[in-house]
Amino acid sequence: xxxxxxxxxxxxxxxxxxxxxxxxxxxxxxxxxxxxxxxxxxxxxxxxxxxxxxxxxxxxxxxxxxxxxxxxxxxxxxxxxxxxxxxxxxxxxxxxxxxxxxxxxxxxxxxxxxxxxxxxxxxxxxxxxxxxxxxxxxxxxxxxxxxxxxxxxxxxxxxxxxxxxxxxxxxxxxxxxxxxxxxxxxxxxxxxxxxxxxxxxxxxxxxxxxxxxxxxxxxxxxxxxxxxxxxxxxxxxxxxxxxxxxxxxxxxxxxxxxxxxxxxxxxxxxxxxxxxxxxxxxxxxxxxxxxxxxxxxxxxxxxxxxxxxxxxxxxxxxxxxxxxxxxxxxxxxxxxxxx
Numbered sequence: 074x075x076x077x078x079x080x081x082x083x084x085x086x087x088x089x090x091x092x093x094x095x096x097x098x099x100x101x102x103x104x105x106x107x108x109x110x111x112x113x114x115x116x117x118x119x120x121x122x123x124x125x126x127x128x129x130x131x132x133x134x135x136x137x138x139x140x141x142x143x144x145x146x147x148x149x150x151x152x153x154x155x156x157x158x159x160x161x162x163x164x165x166x167x168x169x170x171x172x173x174x175x176x177x178x179x180x181x182x183x184x185x186x187x188x189x190x191x192x193x194x195x196x197x198x199x200x201x202x203x204x205x206x207x208x209x210x211x212x213x214x215x216x217x218x219x220x221x222x223x224x225x226x227x228x229x230x231x232x233x234x235x236x237x238x239x240x241x242x243x244x245x246x247x248x249x250x251x252x253x254x255x256x257x258x259x260x261x262x263x264x265x266x267x268x269x270x271x272x273x274x275x276x277x278x279x280x281x282x283x284x285x286x287x288x289x290x291x292x293x294x295x296x297x298x299x300x301x302x303x304x305x306x307x308x309x310x311x312x313x314x315x316x317x318x319x320x321x322x323x324x325x326x327x328x329x330x331x332x333x334x335x336x337x338x339x340x341x342x343x344x345x346x347x348x349x350x351x352x353x354x355x356x357x358x359x360x361x362x363x364x365x366x367x368x369x370x371x372x373x374x375x376x377x378x379x380x381x382x383x384x385x386x387x388x389x390x391x392x393x394x395x396x397x398x399x400x401x402x403x404x405x406x407x408x409x410x411x412x
Contacts, residue, residue, distance in 0.1 A: 077234040080210075080242040087212045088249070094215040095185045098192070100202045100411045103216040105209025107246060108232070108239040110316025110340060112224040113256035113283060115165045115368070116395045118206045122173050124408060125202060133200035134173070135187040137207055138163035138180030140341040140372075146190045149178040152198075164341070164372035169206070171371070184214045202412060209250075210241055217411040221250040222281075224317060225258045225267055247274045252407055256281040256395065257320045280399055283320060285328035286392035291370055291384055307331065307389075310361040312352050313369050314338035321366055324393055333361055344372065349379045353386045363388045 086092040102121065106112040118134065125132040138147070141163040149155065149162040150170040159167045162180050170178040177195060181187030184205055192199065205214070209221055223229070227239065234240045247253060253276050258264045264280060271278045288307065307330045313321055318337045325332050336352055338344075356363045363386050365373075370390040374380045397404065 074234075076236065077240075077243055080234075081245075084212070084242065084246060084249075092212070094212055096215045097185075097188045097203065099188065099200060100218075101188075101205060101214065101216040102202060102218045102220065102408065102411065103205040103208040103211075104220045104222065105205075105207055105211075106222050106224075107209065107241055107244065108224065108227050109235065109241060110224070110227070110239055112222040112227070112317075113254075113281060113320075113395060114207060114222045115169065116283065116393055117220070117222055117254065117256070117281070118204055119169055119172055120395050121204055121408060122169070122176060124405065125204075126173070126176070128409070130202060130412065131198075131200045132202050132204055133177040133179070133191060134166075134169055134204050134206060135179045135181060135184055135191070136163065136166045136169070136205070137182055137184075137211070138166050139207065140164065141166075141180060143180075144182070146179065146181040146186050148190075148194070149180055150174075150176065151195075152177045158375040159372050160375045164368050165206070168368055168371045184208060184211055188214065209246075218407055219249065219251045220254060221247060221252075222254045222256045223267070223271065224320075225255050225260070225264045226317065226319060229267065229270060247271070247276070250274070250276055252276065252404070253278045254281050254404075255279070256283075257317070258282045258398075259320070259323050277403060279397055279404060281395045281397055283324055283393050284396045285324045286394055288328065288330070288364070288389045289367075289392055291374070291380070291388050291390060307364070308333050308359075308361050309364040309389075310352065310356045310359070311335040311364050312337065313366045314340060314342040314344070314372070315366060315368065316340040321391075324391060325364065328391060330364065330391075334359060341372075344369075344376070344379055346378060346382075349373070349382050353382050356386055365390050367392055
């Protein structure tokens, strides 16, 4: 109750202009969520960056860098080289930088300072648009397009605020979004009910599903992974440290992978030598292939000892990307309209 009251008061102060949001000279797209845990936000950021890039528009990414050991503004990628690993930049941020070569990527708790750093250090090649990753509750910087991703498997009716539940702020906050995306849809009946609830906000709502991509064989720490085609009927031990492991399991099954065993950890929980050795030993004992998420691999590969254990065990990760059953036209128009 206390947390909810504080967030409500804070939002009211911004809404009434008592607290001011700084306006970036470069257009800003924010992608965030209203609950903790996996919503499909990072794959959407990746999709948006790739869309802009394919449209001849230069994007940059600024993220908080959740789970990193560093503080302040850090340059993750200068658009030519990746300069930091997941320990210093956060696993999701390094994954985005790796998947989008040529894009400047910065981590900063205070996004305003991240934009100012970008404008100062890259004045000779400024981007056309900035994509803020995980910034719905970060209201100190204004945004030209506010996108909120809601997990279709996360019940909103009766949901509790942090720390009791998973809500980051009261549901009333959805009304300040420009576009809501109902992500990770696996149950159409449940999704229909949630769509009806979300449309009461008066905001456009798009449906999104996660499409499994290639099963990628990991390489030695520091090397590029070896991409392979989708392998059907792989007998796997699935492991991950993510907020919503159910979605990962669904994607594995959808890809035709036979999940015989699984081992899950808390979201962003650091892997230890003991935990990785347990995964490798159990995989070997049952003649299974260890399979994880792309985000988890980027977290693990920073430690050469852990990476070597999984490379030797033939570990793979499953690449994913979002798809929009209602079509992408609405999203693309909104992304282009702010430029």
